[in-house]
Amino acid sequence: MGDLLSSLNSVLGKTGLLTDQAAIAPHLTDWRGEWHGRAQAIARPATTDEAAETIKLCRAAHVPLTLQGGNTGLVGGSVPDQNKAGILLQTQRLNGPQIVDASEATLTVGAGTPLATAEALAAGEDLRIGLRLGSEGTAQIGGLIATNAGGSHAMRFGMMRAQVLGIEAVLPDGTIYPNAGGLRKNNFGPDMSHLFIGSEGAFGLITAATIALHPRPAATATALLALSDLTALPQLVRLAKSFGPAVERIEFMSKSGIVLAQKYVSSVQVPFAQTPDWSVLIELTGHHAEETNAQLLSLFEAALEAGHVTDGHLASSLSQAEAFWLLREALVDGQRLHGPQIKHDVAVPISQLAVFIEQTTAALVADQPDLVINPFGHAGDGNVHFNISTGTGHNRARITQIVYDHVRRHQGSLAAEHGIGRLKGKLLRDGLSEAADHLIFGLRRHLDPDGLFNPHILPISSPEAL
Numbered sequence: 001m002g003d004l005l006s007s008l009n010s011v012l013g014k015t016g017l018l019t020d021q022a023a024i025a026p027h028l029t030d031w032r033g034e035w036h037g038r039a040q041a042i043a044r045p046a047t048t049d050e051a052a053e054t055i056k057l058c059r060a061a062h063v064p065l066t067l068q069g070g071n072t073g074l075v076g077g078s079v080p081d082q083n084k085a086g087i088l089l090q091t092q093r094l095n096g097p098q099i100v101d102a103s104e105a106t107l108t109v110g111a112g113t114p115l116a117t118a119e120a121l122a123a124g125e126d127l128r129i130g131l132r133l134g135s136e137g138t139a140q141i142g143g144l145i146a147t148n149a150g151g152s153h154a155m156r157f158g159m160m161r162a163q164v165l166g167i168e169a170v171l172p173d174g175t176i177y178p179n180a181g182g183l184r185k186n187n188f189g190p191d192m193s194h195l196f197i198g199s200e201g202a203f204g205l206i207t208a209a210t211i212a213l214h215p216r217p218a219a220t221a222t223a224l225l226a227l228s229d230l231t232a233l234p235q236l237v238r239l240a241k242s243f244g245p246a247v248e249r250i251e252f253m254s255k256s257g258i259v260l261a262q263k264y265v266s267s268v269q270v271p272f273a274q275t276p277d278w279s280v281l282i283e284l285t286g287h288h289a290e291e292t293n294a295q296l297l298s299l300f301e302a303a304l305e306a307g308h309v310t311d312g313h314l315a316s317s318l319s320q321a322e323a324f325w326l327l328r329e330a331l332v333d334g335q336r337l338h339g340p341q342i343k344h345d346v347a348v349p350i351s352q353l354a355v356f357i358e359q360t361t362a363a364l365v366a367d368q369p370d371l372v373i374n375p376f377g378h379a380g381d382g383n384v385h386f387n388i389s390t391g392t393g394h395n396r397a398r399i400t401q402i403v404y405d406h407v408r409r410h411q412g413s414l415a416a417e418h419g420i421g422r423l424k425g426k427l428l429r430d431g432l433s434e435a436a437d438h439l440i441f442g443l444r445r446h447l448d449p450d451g452l453f454n455p456h457i458l459p460i461s462s463p464e465a466l
């Protein structure tokens, strides 16, 4: 290790290598505070060449290397192993280049660029990135691509995979995979850059990327609606989607979540005289304010007429729209401040949303009383954050088993947008087809025979080791 640290020091210099354990410690715990690891040093390369050299040196020294972006991941993927201290590679200094090409509507940035910074660059040319999420001030472009992040705009623009036009990466042996650029059409052989998207750093370190940009809308209209009944949710989503791409976000919230948000987040305001059992937040965008507001009003009227909603508030100002979104964001903080909880990031077909939530809730209540069940999420793409507050005496493993059994029964996914990380490695391995197992782990072994590169992600060891 001593030889490795001195070689890394000569590649990265003083600012690029952290060996003081007190300075390293805050980076060894994940955002949720559930995973803790160890590291001998933190490497912070500032260029792709420095990153490639760091990776080569760790491999030659047979030392595990963990990749960390903004460390906002929710499945423990960005935290190194507890058992064997290796090197933690952080990407925040990989923040160049920063090129907006307004005529091609593309942005080429270093992997360490936070999403909010990338968005500000795009905004400078009156363009935007088709991705928004609560962690955008800290989550980085590399991490967002590595996790194939979703967020509230995924129904309009797709997940991160749909935004990426080119990737530069370093393979686990230190070879640099070049960025093929920002062409919209490029069928010159298989596009291997897709290998890195959603792989959580299993196949290489993303060092830079070119992503597609979209025009900024001139007008935005927001409504908070009271659902007549949960069973109306899929129908409301269908109705909203019939208004075309102007509908950008459809989020749903439960009464139990709103009650927690009101209790713990003082700035939260609920405009309804009586909080409905289920509420939906809808956002439309367009070129003209009057036209966009009129479109939202006709969507609201159509939903009322069809009996999908019973009441609603159309934001009359930007600050009222912001207050509606604050309520949605406060669902997370409200539940966190309430106490211990179990988060399940799952997806089901949109048509199954209501029946899935109702059946799962009934099964949970029958099995374990006094749970605070707070399903909310991105209704426009079937993504449910099935979060549950627990108390002493609750069987947490059994709660998760009930939720996952119902997800499977409704042909859903056990990982909608947060990925696999440490949390779901065994689940993935158990559910893979033989062909998928062969492809994923065959490739993993080929690129990293000793299993030292981001070793806890899709580990090549047996599932029992997970």
Ligand SMILES: Cc1cc2nc3c(=O)[nH]c(=O)nc-3n(C[C@H](O)[C@H](O)[C@H](O)COP(=O)(O)OP(=O)(O)OC[C@H]3O[C@@H](n4cnc5c(N)ncnc54)[C@H](O)[C@@H]3O)c2cc1C
Binding pocket: 031, 066, 067, 068, 069, 070, 071, 072, 073, 074, 077, 078, 091, 111, 132, 133, 134, 135, 138, 139, 140, 141, 142, 143, 144, 145, 146, 147, 148, 149, 150, 151, 152, 200, 201, 202, 204, 205, 206, 207, 417, 418, 421, 454, 457
């Ligand atoms: C408040 C909050 C709200 C959130 N909302 C959403 C949401 O709406 N939708 C959503 O999808 N997620 C959401 N997340 C989760 C998280 O922000 C995303 O998963 C994000 O993409 C992680 O980016 P990061 O830079 O923090 O990556 P990290 O957490 O540092 O890393 C995530 C994984 O990617 C790997 N990795 C990181 N950088 C690279 C790289 N350059 N190359 C290769 N591998 C790399 C890591 O090893 C790890 O396995 C939220 C998180 C928080 C805290």
